Amino acid sequence: MAMSCDRSRKKWQKVLYKDQGVSDNYVDESFLEEMKKNLHIRTYEFWAVVRESNVVMQQIYSVWIFVAVYFHMRNFVLTPQFLFEMSSAVTIVGYIVNFVILHENALTKSRWKDGKTMGIFLILGFSLSPILMTLTKTISTDTIYAMTFFMLLANLLFHDYGTDAAIVSQAFSLNAAIFASICLASRLPTTWHAFSLVTFAFELFALWPILRRNLKIHFPRLQIILSFLLGSVVTVSVATVSSVAVVVFLLLHLFITILCPAWLIRLQPYKNNIHGPWDEAVIKQ
Amino acid sequence: MWKGPRGSGLFRIYFPIECLNRPSAFTIGYVDESNKWAVVTGLLRPSESSARDPEGQDRGSTPLSSLIGIWINRDDDRGGGGEEDALHWTGDHSLYSSSSLSSSSDTDLLCLSKTGEVLAVNGHPDHYLCKGRAFEFVIILYDSALFLASCTLMQLMNNSDDDDGDDAGDRRNNRQQDNVQIISGSLAKHQTYVDSCGSEIQKRFAFSAHRRRKPFLLHVADCMFAFPEYLLMNLILIPSSWLSNLRFFQIPAIKMMIDIPSTLNQMKIRYGSYQTECLTAQTGRHCPKQPSTRNVNVCCLFGDVCLGLLTLGFLWTSGCIDSYADRFIVWAEAVAVEFESLLHWLMGVPAGLKVNEPLAYFLGHFFLYHIFLWKAYLRTLRPFWSDICYYSCLSGCLGLTVQLSLLQDLISMMTIHIYCFYVYAARLYHLQIVALSSLWRLFCGKKLNVLRKRIDSASYDIDQLFAGTLFFTILLFTFPTTTLFYLVFAVLRLLVLSIQGMLSTSVSFMNKMPVYWFFLRLVRPSSTAGRLNASVVQHEPLCIYLQLKPISFRELFRMSTRNAPSAEVLGNTWTSLGKKLILGELIYPWIEPSPKSHPS
Numbered sequence: 001m002a003m004s005c006d007r008s009r010k011k012w013q014k015v016l017y018k019d020q021g022v023s024d025n026y027v028d029e030s031f032l033e034e035m036k037k038n039l040h041i042r043t044y045e046f047w048a049v050v051r052e053s054n055v056v057m058q059q060i061y062s063v064w065i066f067v068a069v070y071f072h073m074r075n076f077v078l079t080p081q082f083l084f085e086m087s088s089a090v091t092i093v094g095y096i097v098n099f100v101i102l103h104e105n106a107l108t109k110s111r112w113k114d115g116k117t118m119g120i121f122l123i124l125g126f127s128l129s130p131i132l133m134t135l136t137k138t139i140s141t142d143t144i145y146a147m148t149f150f151m152l153l154a155n156l157l158f159h160d161y162g163t164d165a166a167i168v169s170q171a172f173s174l175n176a177a178i179f180a181s182i183c184l185a186s187r188l189p190t191t192w193h194a195f196s197l198v199t200f201a202f203e204l205f206a207l208w209p210i211l212r213r214n215l216k217i218h219f220p221r222l223q224i225i226l227s228f229l230l231g232s233v234v235t236v237s238v239a240t241v242s243s244v245a246v247v248v249f250l251l252l253h254l255f256i257t258i259l260c261p262a263w264l265i266r267l268q269p270y271k272n273n274i275h276g277p278w279d280e281a282v283i284k285q
Numbered sequence: 286m287w288k289g290p291r292g293s294g295l296f297r298i299y300f301p302i303e304c305l306n307r308p309s310a311f312t313i314g315y316v317d318e319s320n321k322w323a324v325v326t327g328l329l330r331p332s333e334s335s336a337r338d339p340e341g342q343d344r345g346s347t348p349l350s351s352l353i354g355i356w357i358n359r360d361d362d363r364g365g366g367g368e369e370d371a372l373h374w375t376g377d378h379s380l381y382s383s384s385s386l387s388s389s390s391d392t393d394l395l396c397l398s399k400t401g402e403v404l405a406v407n408g409h410p411d412h413y414l415c416k417g418r419a420f421e422f423v424i425i426l427y428d429s430a431l432f433l434a435s436c437t438l439m440q441l442m443n444n445s446d447d448d449d450g451d452d453a454g455d456r457r458n459n460r461q462q463d464n465v466q467i468i469s470g471s472l473a474k475h476q477t478y479v480d481s482c483g484s485e486i487q488k489r490f491a492f493s494a495h496r497r498r499k500p501f502l503l504h505v506a507d508c509m510f511a512f513p514e515y516l517l518m519n520l521i522l523i524p525s526s527w528l529s530n531l532r533f534f535q536i537p538a539i540k541m542m543i544d545i546p547s548t549l550n551q552m553k554i555r556y557g558s559y560q561t562e563c564l565t566a567q568t569g570r571h572c573p574k575q576p577s578t579r580n581v582n583v584c585c586l587f588g589d590v591c592l593g594l595l596t597l598g599f600l601w602t603s604g605c606i607d608s609y610a611d612r613f614i615v616w617a618e619a620v621a622v623e624f625e626s627l628l629h630w631l632m633g634v635p636a637g638l639k640v641n642e643p644l645a646y647f648l649g650h651f652f653l654y655h656i657f658l659w660k661a662y663l664r665t666l667r668p669f670w671s672d673i674c675y676y677s678c679l680s681g682c683l684g685l686t687v688q689l690s691l692l693q694d695l696i697s698m699m700t701i702h703i704y705c706f707y708v709y710a711a712r713l714y715h716l717q718i719v720a721l722s723s724l725w726r727l728f729c730g731k732k733l734n735v736l737r738k739r740i741d742s743a744s745y746d747i748d749q750l751f752a753g754t755l756f757f758t759i760l761l762f763t764f765p766t767t768t769l770f771y772l773v774f775a776v777l778r779l780l781v782l783s784i785q786g787m788l789s790t791s792v793s794f795m796n797k798m799p800v801y802w803f804f805l806r807l808v809r810p811s812s813t814a815g816r817l818n819a820s821v822v823q824h825e826p827l828c829i830y831l832q833l834k835p836i837s838f839r840e841l842f843r844m845s846t847r848n849a850p851s852a853e854v855l856g857n858t859w860t861s862l863g864k865k866l867i868l869g870e871l872i873y874p875w876i877e878p879s880p881k882s883h884p885s
Contacts, residue, residue, distance in 0.1 A: 175757075
């Protein structure tokens with residue numbers, strides 16, 4: 001008896017190979033003292049988050065512009081020649097800008113590769129356009145629109161916004177966008193329409209994000225101006241198609257730009273991350 | 286004190302039922318200590334002269350038939366108790382000196398008496414007997430005459446059961462086969478012994494299970510078959526089998542050309558493989574004087590040829606060839622017209638399904654051109670068609686099976702356009718499926734690693750992604766159209782294949798049917814024994830009567846289908862068929878491993 005009193009005065013150790021004279025369900029005061037809460041918390045500042053959310057918005061702008069262009073072509077407001085010329089001009093300008101930004105020397109190798117890409121793309125697109133045009137002739141329009149919607153949604157979901165999440169798959173997002181563009185292009189009346197729409201989609205979804213990424217790296221302050229520009233272009237073009245769409249777009253814009261950051265910041269106090277010696281070991285190089 | 290047989294387990298003693306009312310004598314037969322059986326095949330009366338040692342003849346050569354015991358019949362004159370009888374016997378005929386007895390065989394003498402007592406006797410007359418309760422035994426009575434008469438059939442059943450290899454449910458059958466093999470083997474050895482031993486010993490046999498002379502009916506059958514067999518062998522079969530063994534026919538291309546049309550294949554089976562059957566006839570002479578396999582083959586062939594000639598006669602004399610031939614051509618042309626309308630229907634809106642118009646248009650016109658060619662072919666064939674039919678009935682001379690396989694060939698020639706369409710559609714469908722699966726992987730940004738056989742993530746260039754997505758979309762939207770065409774033609778092809786399959790099944794059934802055994806079963810049932818019946822005659826000691834019953838017709842029928850390669854071997858189960866249909870692989874039901882031997 002006296003021996004056990006002695007032992008309990010000693011500090012209780014978290015080992016099992018010693019008989020420490022206590023019962024099996026004894027809970028010491030040192031329980032959970034190694035637990036740390038919310039170690040890696042970040043404090044968010046509202047306007048900074050709003051500024052960062054424009055990355056998502058820019059991709060959404062691309063999608064809306066594309067759909068708006070489709071509807072304009074369908075209503076014969078926009079002619080395919082005009083679209084093709086405009087998009088080619090903008091592409092060339094963007095290419096030169098990209099070239100200037102990256103300060104690359106005029107190596108012929110990467111120029112040759114880019115030229116090859118362009119050549120393949122043009123030839124393929126042009127030769128397969130007649131097939132593409134009649135591809136979905138017998139499928140109802142509603143089905144096509146539903147498929148396009150889901151494919152563009154997939155594009156937005158899987159797009160690489162600069163984080164390294166597991167869901168990101170650059171190839172899948174690009175392919176989904178091209179699939180959506182082919183679905184829509186098959187609804188247009190002539191081969192020229194289809195070809196120009198597909199070309200425009202390719203430039204918008206494949207080449208524009210590259211330029212965007214490079215601009216963000218080198219000129220971060222340009223992002224806000226770019227977003228405002230694109231936003232206004234989208235609003236104007238969608239407004240001429242349908243007014244309901246504009247309202248939806250503006251609400252969406254508000255939601256993502258203002259509401260979501262506010263929501264994020266409001267939820268921060270509820271964060272309850274527990275860290276402790278039970279965590280998996282992370283090998284740091 | 287006698288040790289008794291070594292080891293434990295039931296000792297089986299086979300005793301011919303005809304010996305039950307024979308006078309007392311020495312039993313001769315064969316004993317196997319390790320497998321625990323003893324077969325009595327004969328009863329030998331002792332000779333009068335004491336100097337003669339009947340075992341002396343055996344001793345020089347390999348001891349085939351050895352003395353294994355004494356049979357004591359109490360109703361005999363000698364009378365008396367069992368043990369004294371045995372002593373009396375051994376003592377009386379003391380020419381059997383102890384040394385000769387002890388050196389004659391590994392076992393000691395067994396003594397059977399009519400009441401079923403098994404007594405064991407040691408070689409020395411003054412050593413004592415013990416009643417045979419020291420070891421477990423069972424006496425099995427068998428009909429030696431019936432066994433001798435029908436040993437060929439038993440041999441066949443042994444061989445075919447061995448080929449089955451199905452030991453799960455056939456353990457009882459295996460036990461029966463075991464008995465049959467033991468008895469047949471011992472009888473065969475006994476036959477050779479009797480044939481080789483001298484006439485003095487043969488005179489002393491009180492009973493011997495060997496065949497003295499051939500049954501009259503089989504003799505008649507042999508004579509009947511001798512002349513046609515001579516004719517067939519020398520004029521037809523030997524030259525044709527020499528032909529089929531020529532080096533020319535072993536070239537793979539020629540071999541394939543002969544295997545595919547079933548007429549030639551059937552002729553090769555019937556007439557070309559005669560050499561191998563001849564050889565097996567020579568080596569298969571286990572039983573004394575069994576009907577040679579040549580007779581059996583000839584009978585089968587004869588039946589076939591007779592049926593063929595009957596059909597030929599009927600078709601020629603009834604004069605319905607012309608009308609049927611005409612009707613057939615008209616029907617073939619109507620089928621071609623129906624086909625055209627089917628294709629037009631597919632090019633439109635078939636069953637409300639929405640097909641891709643340009644592709645359906647292209648495929649439809651492609652097949653329509655083939656139908657046009659087919660109709661031209663039919664038109665050129667029409668004048669000669671009834672003559673072709675008339676003279677092809679002549680093949681009935683070679684047998685009904687050849688006629689049926691000729692019919693099968695004609696059907697496959699008449700439906701060759703269906704086969705062509707099926708092959709085109711299947712190849713296109715398969716190609717599309719393979720391309721789609723590969724492009725889907727590209728769509729997800731993954732790639733098939735052929736070396737490791739797994740899916741890896743891959744980094745593609747932008748133009749690769751673009752081209753891949755373009756092709757994926759095109760293939761995906763044209764997939765329903767291709768599937769529709771493929772399904773329609775696959776169904777038609779399966780229909781034709783089922784008709785051909787029925788014909789070929791009946792041909793192979795007729796190939797393997799044992800006609801000779803059917804005939805023999807009707808005429809002389811005792812020589813076609815196929816079933817063993819065991820009934821208990823006496824309980825103490827256990828005595829079982831193994832009765833041979835004639836083979837049932839159903840069993841004979843089953844023999845004809847027994848050696849067919851199973852479906853799993855051919856790879857033609859329903860699941861594999863379904864898988865091939867879905868993947869678009871071609872269905873080839875006629876390529877099967879060639880059968881190695883025929884039971885009849």
